[in-house]
Amino acid sequence: MSSTRSPSRKAPATEGRWPVWKLALLLYPFAAGTVAINLFLAGLIAHAVGYSALSPVASILWSVPLGIPATWAAGRWVRSLMDEADG
Structure with a gap:
Protein backbone atom coordinates (compact mmCIF):
# COMPACT_ATOMS: atom_id res chain seq x y z
CA MET A 1 0.00 0.00 0.00
CA SER A 2 1.16 3.47 -0.77
CA SER A 3 1.28 6.22 1.83
CA THR A 4 -0.51 8.76 -0.38
CA ARG A 5 -4.12 9.47 0.31
CA SER A 6 -6.68 9.12 -2.42
CA PRO A 7 -9.07 12.05 -2.77
CA SER A 8 -12.41 11.56 -1.09
CA ARG A 9 -15.48 11.49 -3.27
CA LYS A 10 -17.24 13.74 -0.75
CA ALA A 11 -14.47 16.35 -0.64
CA PRO A 12 -15.15 19.39 -2.82
CA ALA A 13 -12.88 20.02 -5.77
CA THR A 14 -11.94 23.43 -4.38
CA GLU A 15 -10.75 22.20 -0.99
CA GLY A 16 -8.10 24.56 0.36
CA ARG A 17 -8.81 27.13 -2.36
CA VAL A 35 -5.52 54.28 -3.60
CA ALA A 36 -5.08 57.00 -0.94
CA ILE A 37 -1.45 57.57 -1.91
CA ASN A 38 -2.31 57.71 -5.61
CA LEU A 39 -5.17 60.15 -4.99
CA PHE A 40 -2.92 62.41 -2.94
CA LEU A 41 -0.20 62.41 -5.60
CA ALA A 42 -2.80 63.03 -8.33
CA GLY A 43 -3.98 65.99 -6.23
CA LEU A 44 -0.43 67.34 -6.16
CA ILE A 45 -0.18 67.02 -9.93
CA ALA A 46 -3.55 68.74 -10.30
CA HIS A 47 -2.31 71.54 -8.02
CA ALA A 48 0.72 72.05 -10.26
CA VAL A 49 -1.61 72.43 -13.24
CA GLY A 50 -3.79 74.99 -11.47
CA TYR A 51 -6.52 73.10 -9.63
CA SER A 52 -6.90 73.03 -5.85
CA ALA A 53 -4.80 70.47 -3.96
CA ILE A 68 -13.32 48.40 -2.92
CA PRO A 69 -13.04 47.96 -6.73
CA ALA A 70 -9.25 48.15 -6.49
CA THR A 71 -9.30 45.44 -3.84
CA TRP A 72 -11.59 43.24 -5.92
CA ALA A 73 -9.25 43.55 -8.91
CA ALA A 74 -6.24 42.74 -6.73
CA GLY A 75 -8.05 39.73 -5.26
CA ARG A 76 -8.89 38.39 -8.72
CA TRP A 77 -5.30 38.90 -9.84
CA VAL A 78 -3.89 37.09 -6.80
CA ARG A 79 -6.45 34.28 -7.23
CA SER A 80 -5.35 33.83 -10.88
CA LEU A 81 -1.71 33.71 -9.79
CA MET A 82 -2.55 31.07 -7.19
CA ASP A 83 -4.46 29.03 -9.79
CA GLU A 84 -1.53 29.28 -12.19
CA ALA A 85 0.87 28.13 -9.47
CA ASP A 86 -1.38 25.15 -8.66
CA GLY A 87 -1.83 24.29 -12.32
Whole structure:
Protein backbone atom coordinates (compact mmCIF):
# COMPACT_ATOMS: atom_id res chain seq x y z
CA MET A 1 0.00 0.00 0.00
CA SER A 2 1.16 3.47 -0.77
CA SER A 3 1.28 6.22 1.83
CA THR A 4 -0.51 8.76 -0.38
CA ARG A 5 -4.12 9.47 0.31
CA SER A 6 -6.68 9.12 -2.42
CA PRO A 7 -9.07 12.05 -2.77
CA SER A 8 -12.41 11.56 -1.09
CA ARG A 9 -15.48 11.49 -3.27
CA LYS A 10 -17.24 13.74 -0.75
CA ALA A 11 -14.47 16.35 -0.64
CA PRO A 12 -15.15 19.39 -2.82
CA ALA A 13 -12.88 20.02 -5.77
CA THR A 14 -11.94 23.43 -4.38
CA GLU A 15 -10.75 22.20 -0.99
CA GLY A 16 -8.10 24.56 0.36
CA ARG A 17 -8.81 27.13 -2.36
CA TRP A 18 -9.20 30.73 -1.21
CA PRO A 19 -12.21 32.48 -2.76
CA VAL A 20 -11.75 35.96 -4.18
CA TRP A 21 -13.84 37.60 -1.45
CA LYS A 22 -11.56 36.25 1.30
CA LEU A 23 -8.50 37.46 -0.56
CA ALA A 24 -10.18 40.83 -1.02
CA LEU A 25 -10.86 41.13 2.72
CA LEU A 26 -7.23 40.37 3.41
CA LEU A 27 -5.94 42.82 0.80
CA TYR A 28 -8.36 45.72 1.48
CA PRO A 29 -6.12 47.74 3.86
CA PHE A 30 -3.23 47.57 1.40
CA ALA A 31 -5.31 48.41 -1.68
CA ALA A 32 -7.13 51.27 0.07
CA GLY A 33 -3.79 52.67 1.25
CA THR A 34 -2.45 52.48 -2.27
CA VAL A 35 -5.52 54.28 -3.60
CA ALA A 36 -5.08 57.00 -0.94
CA ILE A 37 -1.45 57.57 -1.91
CA ASN A 38 -2.31 57.71 -5.61
CA LEU A 39 -5.17 60.15 -4.99
CA PHE A 40 -2.92 62.41 -2.94
CA LEU A 41 -0.20 62.41 -5.60
CA ALA A 42 -2.80 63.03 -8.33
CA GLY A 43 -3.98 65.99 -6.23
CA LEU A 44 -0.43 67.34 -6.16
CA ILE A 45 -0.18 67.02 -9.93
CA ALA A 46 -3.55 68.74 -10.30
CA HIS A 47 -2.31 71.54 -8.02
CA ALA A 48 0.72 72.05 -10.26
CA VAL A 49 -1.61 72.43 -13.24
CA GLY A 50 -3.79 74.99 -11.47
CA TYR A 51 -6.52 73.10 -9.63
CA SER A 52 -6.90 73.03 -5.85
CA ALA A 53 -4.80 70.47 -3.96
CA LEU A 54 -6.35 67.39 -2.37
CA SER A 55 -5.59 67.17 1.35
CA PRO A 56 -4.25 63.95 2.89
CA VAL A 57 -7.44 63.54 4.95
CA ALA A 58 -9.62 63.94 1.87
CA SER A 59 -7.46 61.39 0.04
CA ILE A 60 -7.97 58.88 2.84
CA LEU A 61 -11.72 59.50 2.97
CA TRP A 62 -12.03 59.07 -0.80
CA SER A 63 -9.93 55.90 -0.69
CA VAL A 64 -12.42 54.07 1.56
CA PRO A 65 -15.09 53.61 -1.17
CA LEU A 66 -12.65 53.69 -4.09
CA GLY A 67 -10.55 50.98 -2.47
CA ILE A 68 -13.32 48.40 -2.92
CA PRO A 69 -13.04 47.96 -6.73
CA ALA A 70 -9.25 48.15 -6.49
CA THR A 71 -9.30 45.44 -3.84
CA TRP A 72 -11.59 43.24 -5.92
CA ALA A 73 -9.25 43.55 -8.91
CA ALA A 74 -6.24 42.74 -6.73
CA GLY A 75 -8.05 39.73 -5.26
CA ARG A 76 -8.89 38.39 -8.72
CA TRP A 77 -5.30 38.90 -9.84
CA VAL A 78 -3.89 37.09 -6.80
CA ARG A 79 -6.45 34.28 -7.23
CA SER A 80 -5.35 33.83 -10.88
CA LEU A 81 -1.71 33.71 -9.79
CA MET A 82 -2.55 31.07 -7.19
CA ASP A 83 -4.46 29.03 -9.79
CA GLU A 84 -1.53 29.28 -12.19
CA ALA A 85 0.87 28.13 -9.47
CA ASP A 86 -1.38 25.15 -8.66
CA GLY A 87 -1.83 24.29 -12.32
